[in-house]
Amino acid sequence: MLVLFTGQLQAQYDVVLQLKWQHQFQFAGYYMALENGYYREKGINVTIIAANPDDVDTVPKVLSGQADFGIANSGLLLHRLAGEQLVAMAAIFQSSPYCWLVKGDSTIRSVADFKGKRVGFFNREESAELFSMLAQNDISQSDLIPETTKVSLQxxxxxxxxxxxxxVSNEPFTLKQKNIDYRLLCPKRYGLNTYSDVLFTRQDLIDQNPQMVLDFYLASIKGWKDAINHPQKVIDIIKSQYQSKKSRAHLAFEAQELLEFIHPEQAKLGQMSSSRWRAIAMMHGAGKQKIDEHLNGFIYKPQKLASSRFSWMHIIAIMIILISLPSYYRLLFKHKKSKSQLETTLN
Known part of the structure; x- marks a missing residue:
């Protein structure tokens, strides 16, 4: 009866999840959570929106309320340090899939060799770790020939x-198909081990609907666990329901490459630590005072709300039991009295 009662009271929420790129395996867990009904079970109607290739910044959309949840890279922290009340819920990728790409026969062997070279640039916050690689090698933009328009693979x-x-899951696939040799210079190799594909939301949404945010988080993590175990099913969903422009072969390559960044065998799915976020903040050049001022509350704490919810469920159950006890004992007493009277009559 309690299950029916709580089920009838379950709220229905319409929410938007804003992706930072177009539909592909990169967002596999959210597709699986939607497909397998995990959001629906929680009373949440989720619309997943692909990014416009010319406008991939998810932060303004979440801050404005155009979206309720978004996906971002470690650059999300820069917004938090600027005073914007954004909360990181889960780091799906434990290291960044962004790298610098050079030709296989290039004389460029390290970031230090970038000086005087033509370097393609795009949104700094989208790939802040790549710019940190330059700063770490004391390379400024004046040391480079920056290209802001010629940034395509062609x-x-x-x-x-x-x-x-x-x-790592995009350009390399095309180059392999074309038999073009290449090398990748990646942040992790330079000691810049940043989070990526971070699920995030606004603090005010957590304040207004803490249970809904928790349910969305739990359903999403559950979807990601399914995606890790059933990548082929995700590919089928992406091709049949999201009209991805990528071929099945490309999606399979993407799955193989990106699942390594999740590290499910080494870490709790989506886990984050304040110490690592502090290191990332310092990597971005933030001072200790600013970090201390803004980092507290940046990491979502689902277990705190979950334990609180658990306690309240117990309290409600105990209250129902206590309220029901008098009626139960009256019925029990009445039953025993009727049984005694029947036995007396029979005797």
């Missing part, structure tokens, strides 16, 4: 650009 293939930002 420009790089044609030799218009020497160095290009790349995503």
């Amino acid at each position: 420009n790089w293939i044609d030799g218009d650009v020497d160095v290009l930002p790349a995503y």
Whole structure:
């Protein structure tokens, strides 16, 4: 009866999840959570919105309320340090899939060799760790020949650009198909081990609907666990329901590459630590005072709300039992009295 009662009171929420790119395996867990009904079970109607390639910044959309949840990279922290009340809920990728791309026969062997080279640039916050690699090697923009328009893979293939930002599951697949040799210079190799594909929301949404946010988080993590175990099913969903432009072969390559960044065998799915976020903040050049001022509350604490919810459920159950006890004993006493009277009559 309690289950029916709580089920009838379950609220229905319509929420928007804003992706930071177009539909692909990168967002597999959310597709699985939606497909397997995990959001629906929690009373949440989720719409997943792909990014416009010309406008991939998810933060303004979440801050404005255009979206309720978003996906971002470690650059999300820069917004928090600027005073924007954003909360990191889960770091799906435990390290960044963004790297610098150079030709296989290039004389560029390290970031230090970027000086005087034509380097493609795009949104700094989208790949802040790549810019940190430059800063770590004391390379400023004046040391480079920055290209802000010639940033396509074809420009790089044609030799218009020497160095290009790349995503390990995208450009490398195309280059392998074309038998073009390449090398990747990645942040982790330089000791810049940043989080990526961070699920986030606004603090005011947590304040207004803490249970809904918790349910969305739990359903999403459950979806990601399914996606890890059933990548082929995700690919089928992406092709049939989201009209991805990527081929099945590309999606399979993407799955193989990106699942390594989740590290499910080494870490709790989506886990984050304040010490690592502090290190990332320092990597971005933030001072200790600013970090101390803004970092507290940046990491979502689902277990705190979950334990609180658990306690309240117990309290409600105990109250129902206590309220029901008098009626139970009256019925029991009445039953025993009737039984005694029947036995007396029979005797």
